[in-house]
Amino acid sequence: MTGTLLAVRGVHKSFPGVKALDGVDLEVRAGEVHALLGENGAGKSTLLKILSGAQQADRGEVVLDAVTLDPQGAPRDRQCLGLITIYQEFNLLPFMSIAENLYLGREPTRRGFIDWAALHDNARTLLATLGLEVDPRREVRHLSVAHQQMVEIGRAVAQRAKLIVMDEPTAALSGREVDILHGVIRELKARGVSFIYVTHRLDEVKRVCDSYTVLRDGRFVARGEVKDVEIRGLVNLMVGRDVEFAKLVRAAPLGETVLAIEGVSRARDSSGRHAMPLQDLSIDIKAGEILGFAGLVGAGRTELARIIFGADRCDQGVMYLQGLKMSPLRSPQEAIRAGIALVPEDRKQQGCFLEQSITQNMTLPSLPRLARWRIFVDEARERQMVEKYQAALRIKMASPRVAIGTLSGGNQQKVLLARCMALRPKVLIVDEPTRGIDIGAKSEVHQLLSTMAESSIALIVISSEMSEVLALSDRIVVFREGCISGILDEQAATEGRLMQLMAISTPTAAAGAGG
Amino acid sequence: MSADIVGWLRRYGTSLFLASLIGFFSLENSRFLSLRNVTNILTEVSIYGIIAVGMTFVILTAGVDLAVGSLLAFAGMSGAYVMRALGADYSLSWLVAMSTATAVGALVGYLQGKAVTLFNIPPFIVTLGGLTIWRGATLILNDGSPIAGFDANYRWWGTGAILGVPVPVAIFAVVVAAGLITQRHTRYGRYIYAVGGNPEAARLNGLDVPAIITSVYLIVGALAGLAGFILSARLGAAEAVGGVGYELRVIASVVIGGASLAGGRGGIGGTIVGALLIGVLTNGLVIMHVSSYWQQIVIGLIIVAAVAFDAYAKSRR
Numbered sequence: 098m099t100g101t102l103l104a105v106r107g108v109h110k111s112f113p114g115v116k117a118l119d120g121v122d123l124e125v126r127a128g129e130v131h132a133l134l135g136e137n138g139a140g141k142s143t144l145l146k147i148l149s150g151a152q153q154a155d156r157g158e159v160v161l162d163a164v165t166l167d168p169q170g171a172p173r174d175r176q177c178l179g180l181i182t183i184y185q186e187f188n189l190l191p192f193m194s195i196a197e198n199l200y201l202g203r204e205p206t207r208r209g210f211i212d213w214a215a216l217h218d219n220a221r222t223l224l225a226t227l228g229l230e231v232d233p234r235r236e237v238r239h240l241s242v243a244h245q246q247m248v249e250i251g252r253a254v255a256q257r258a259k260l261i262v263m264d265e266p267t268a269a270l271s272g273r274e275v276d277i278l279h280g281v282i283r284e285l286k287a288r289g290v291s292f293i294y295v296t297h298r299l300d301e302v303k304r305v306c307d308s309y310t311v312l313r314d315g316r317f318v319a320r321g322e323v324k325d326v327e328i329r330g331l332v333n334l335m336v337g338r339d340v341e342f343a344k345l346v347r348a349a350p351l352g353e354t355v356l357a358i359e360g361v362s363r364a365r366d367s368s369g370r371h372a373m374p375l376q377d378l379s380i381d382i383k384a385g386e387i388l389g390f391a392g393l394v395g396a397g398r399t400e401l402a403r404i405i406f407g408a409d410r411c412d413q414g415v416m417y418l419q420g421l422k423m424s425p426l427r428s429p430q431e432a433i434r435a436g437i438a439l440v441p442e443d444r445k446q447q448g449c450f451l452e453q454s455i456t457q458n459m460t461l462p463s464l465p466r467l468a469r470w471r472i473f474v475d476e477a478r479e480r481q482m483v484e485k486y487q488a489a490l491r492i493k494m495a496s497p498r499v500a501i502g503t504l505s506g507g508n509q510q511k512v513l514l515a516r517c518m519a520l521r522p523k524v525l526i527v528d529e530p531t532r533g534i535d536i537g538a539k540s541e542v543h544q545l546l547s548t549m550a551e552s553s554i555a556l557i558v559i560s561s562e563m564s565e566v567l568a569l570s571d572r573i574v575v576f577r578e579g580c581i582s583g584i585l586d587e588q589a590a591t592e593g594r595l596m597q598l599m600a601i602s603t604p605t606a607a608a609g610a611g612g
Numbered sequence: 613m614s615a616d617i618v619g620w621l622r623r624y625g626t627s628l629f630l631a632s633l634i635g636f637f638s639l640e641n642s643r644f645l646s647l648r649n650v651t652n653i654l655t656e657v658s659i660y661g662i663i664a665v666g667m668t669f670v671i672l673t674a675g676v677d678l679a680v681g682s683l684l685a686f687a688g689m690s691g692a693y694v695m696r697a698l699g700a701d702y703s704l705s706w707l708v709a710m711s712t713a714t715a716v717g718a719l720v721g722y723l724q725g726k727a728v729t730l731f732n733i734p735p736f737i738v739t740l741g742g743l744t745i746w747r748g749a750t751l752i753l754n755d756g757s758p759i760a761g762f763d764a765n766y767r768w769w770g771t772g773a774i775l776g777v778p779v780p781v782a783i784f785a786v787v788v789a790a791g792l793i794t795q796r797h798t799r800y801g802r803y804i805y806a807v808g809g810n811p812e813a814a815r816l817n818g819l820d821v822p823a824i825i826t827s828v829y830l831i832v833g834a835l836a837g838l839a840g841f842i843l844s845a846r847l848g849a850a851e852a853v854g855g856v857g858y859e860l861r862v863i864a865s866v867v868i869g870g871a872s873l874a875g876g877r878g879g880i881g882g883t884i885v886g887a888l889l890i891g892v893l894t895n896g897l898v899i900m901h902v903s904s905y906w907q908q909i910v911i912g913l914i915i916v917a918a919v920a921f922d923a924y925a926k927s928r929r
Binding site for chain 1: 797798799800802803805806809810812813814815816817818819820876877
């Protein structure tokens with residue numbers, strides 16, 4: 098390990114209302130694997146996008162191999178310089194062969210035509226160095242997620258990568274596949290390629306990384322050598338935050354158990370839609386209780402919520418709604434009729450009708466109740482409903498007739514909460530209640546959720562922000578790799594304990610992983 | 613152009629263009645605005661306009677129906693066929709033909725909608741198949757020859773008038789009114805926009821998305837059947853080649869009217885302007901003795917220009 102390959106100095110980046118990066122430094126040496134760590138929202142993704150050229154920094158510089166990169170540089174220019182980013186969503190052409198994907202745009206030619214024999218030979222050699230024994234003529238769509246990832250890495254190698262940036266490379270891999278990936282990373286490292294490795298799984302940091310940088314709330318917190326630090330130390334660096342959400346205390350006592358789920362299981366889906374199998378998940382929740390779901394993305398928290406809401410199917414499991422035994426719901430329609438509501442995790446893709454008015458967005462699932470002769474929308478009553486929730490939730494809008502897409506993230510979220518409240522649900526599931534909204538709106542939303550629990554709704558709150566889960570929940574269910582790794586009550590729940598249950602297999606395994 | 617002007621043009625540009633076309637043609641030829649010619653234009657527009665109301669719903673859900681022209685012929689022919697099979701000379705022969713045509717149209721539309729939702733086949737493919745299937749079925753039904761010999765009551769639905777308003781125009785007005793009320797004031801109208809705007813969000817809001825999608829194909833099918841009956845009454849015969857190329861005019865009306873093929877945006881108001889624009893243009897060019905070959909080119913150019921301007925206006929926001 099010799100000189101510095103990549104140096105990032107004082108990078109700033111703001112989005113409307115949010116400071117995503119506030120003077121971030123990063124240094125990667127030639128031939129090392131560097132872990133980039135931080136909680137969700139710490140600024141890792143933004144930094145990756147600036148490195149790849151997908152976004153431009155407001156200030157600061159990026160130096161690769163002693164050359165300062167053009168801040169306006171397009172992703173293509175960065176790739177030519179050997180800086181290659183592999184995102185969680187792969188950039189492969191599914192209907193083309195492995196070989197074509199590996200050498201896309203750089204195919205060997207003879208007299209202006211593609212030299213297929215050379216293409217397949219090159220591909221076979223390259224795949225062999227990655228330890229991948231597949232026919233390079235196979236179409237990429239037939240490959241498993243792990244093999245597709247190998248093709249992505251192979252493409253980076255074919256482009257003579259100096260630095261490969263990998264965003265959560267193991268999120269959809271099984272244990273054995275992770276070992277194979279780490280083998281390939283070590284192999285390429287020995288040949289002088291550097292890596293930036295973004296992950297939530299700290300045991301992997303110990304296993305495969307040489308050095309680390311921790312970001313928190315868009316700021317640089319620490320960097321160091323992995324061999325000098327314990328996992329617990331990394332956890333503390335990641336979570337020790339300045340802004341803590343106040344623990345919200347509610348007076349109302351808990352009621353009867355409203356919803357219980359027993360033994361929900363689902364096999365891994367080969368299409369890759371459900372990467373993680375779910376194993377024997379059981380929870381229960383009382384009226385007026387807030388049950389927090391913590392865990393990494395893909396660990397099973399959103400997956401279970403969607404099964405409860407009937408948006409996805411499971412293979413096994415039973416459900417008790419107010420003591421009544423029933424099979425899991427088959428559609429969101431059934432769930433809404435049964436008194437279960439969901440504010441989905443992705444506001445733009447799953448929640449909003451962006452071009453339609455605030456009114457249309459807010460009242461859509463309530464229309465059966467607002468209808469005259471079951472056909473016509475009773476517009477007077479609809480207006481009352483919108484006014485009521487606009488006042489109650491303090492939604493800032495020019496008029497209820499403007500498109501919801503024109504509102505800020507916080508106000509959009511309030512409209513979606515109002516939409517669910519108007520259904521008067523018994524159980525309300527809120528997935529990432531404050532993702533992408535500013536800090537003031539966050540505490541407002543927290544207050545709202547707390548008030549809803551006081552009116553004896555049973556709430557499930559899913560969040561990647563641990564301080565949020567801690568501030569709101571009466572009990573916290575922790576998910577890890579498709580299982581429930583623990584259920585903590587209020588007294589037992591601390592950030593460190595949560596992190597442990599989320600990221601680390603067992604304390605002994607973590608300690609042993611250092612070698 | 614400033615953003616304000618672009619936005620305004622996006623909203624009213626088509627109406628403005630329609631108005632200037634009317635102005636231009638009436639200056640060119642005084643017969644253009646004669647009562648006779650206006651009645652003529654409106655009657656022409658009514659027949660594909662009725663279908664365009666249903667097509668608006670289809671396109672709002674991000675679908676399309678290419679089979680409407682063939683379906684018009686098939687349903688019209690079926691109506692005449694059943695009427696004749698029951699013996700041609702009875703007082704309610706028109707009612708038999710009208711209800712048969714509409715029911716056949718609705719049934720075929722339902723089947724196409726089911727094919728789209730059940731097997732997840734793109735609507736473009738299902739209805740492209742339908743385009744040739746129903747044309748072929750029409751030819752088989754009466755060996756390719758027309759069915760004629762309708763009584764006066766039957767013919768009234770195509771050629772009669774109510775207080776001076778041609779019957780097809782009156783029917784068109786009723787269909788438009790029903791469509792506008794559905795679009796603006798009913799749950800169903802809201803659901804169509806929701807399904808087109810964001811199908812996943814619609815599902816998570818408890819809507820039965822496949823049922824809603826199936827229903828819009830049923831509606832456009834029924835309206836194509838109704839139009840098939842009216843056309844046969846107007847021409848005095850149900851013809852196997854009736855409605856050839858209507859899918860183009862119908863879809864063009866909706867698209868020129870500002871609906872997005874991606875779904876969720878547009879409406880019947882715009883569609884009516886689009887349908888009138890095509891009717892005025894066709895008629896005006898005929899009056900000016902422009903050859904029908906050139907008419908096709910002009911209409912094609914206008915479709916592309918309308919969508920291109922919309923895309924430009926959108927990028928300016």
